[in-house]
Amino acid sequence: MRQDHAKNQRVAEAFYDHARQAVAESGLPVVEVDDTQQRGSDFGARLANAFADAFAAGYDRVIAVGNDCPTLHEVDWTGVVTQLAADRPVLGPTPDREGAYLIGLTRAQFDRAAFATLPWRSSELVPALRSHLEAAVGGRPVRLTPRADVNGHGDLMRLLRGASAPPALAERLRHVLGDAFRTHQAEQRGATRPVLKRRSRAPPSPRPGSHT
Incomplete structure (x- = not known):
């Protein structure tokens, strides 16, 4: 059991390092928030607090990414920044539309309380998040190419x-x-592997008690 936990930790570290490299190569300023820095009783509260802390640090536009997306390095970061500079929020959904690998918001589009209470980690998240962002800007958020994440x-x-x-x-x-x-x-x-059955070339043998 301890060995499995250690292996799972090493898998998580591999994805975390990949995500760190992907965002570092974007050329954008990066603020890492690990488990020891997160605040809140659930995922929604922790994510909302992370956004709030970044805005409090003086950033006007914040892009949050998950560390479990293996193709995060393929994101067009310049395009995301361009959309945010035009006051359009950005949403990167997973193919099943049950999660998001990227969320980009401006300071004016962020409502801490409403953001924290969205149905995070449920199949209702993306529709609820899209509706939340539409209400914040009066239009649809920019939707990026869906990218798969790894959840198990x-x-x-x-x-x-x-x-x-x-x-x-x-x-x-x-x-x-x-x-x-x-x-x-x-x-x-x-x-x-296909299972091949050899067919007999001879006629079937009579069974006991049958007549030929």
Whole structure:
């Protein structure tokens, strides 16, 4: 059990480092908020406080990103900044439309109390967030290309079987998973291997008690 926890921690660290590199390469100022800096009794409160702290630090536009999006490095950061400079909020949804990998807001568009009480971590989040932002600006937020995030073991295995993961991240994750990933690969090959049945060229033999 302790070994599984350590492995999960190393997987989380791999994604965190990938997200840190992706935003660092954007050239934008970066404010990291880790578990020790978060404040609030639930996810919504913690995220709202993180936004509020960034605005209190003097930023007029804030972009929040998740650390579980393996293609975060492909975001057009210049385009996001351009939209925010034109007072248009930006929303990057996941393909299932149940989450967001990026939320960009200006100071005027941020309502701390309303933001904190949105249905975070539920299937109702994106519609509720979109409606919230529409009310804040009187128009629809800019919607980015949907990007998948990784929320569990199944998502992680699908990521490593596909071609969307950056090579460095994929290699690090395979190293962390070790035998678990190799076992999964073997199981997948066994599940998809076709079963061939040899057909007899001779007529079927009569069963006892039957007539030919």
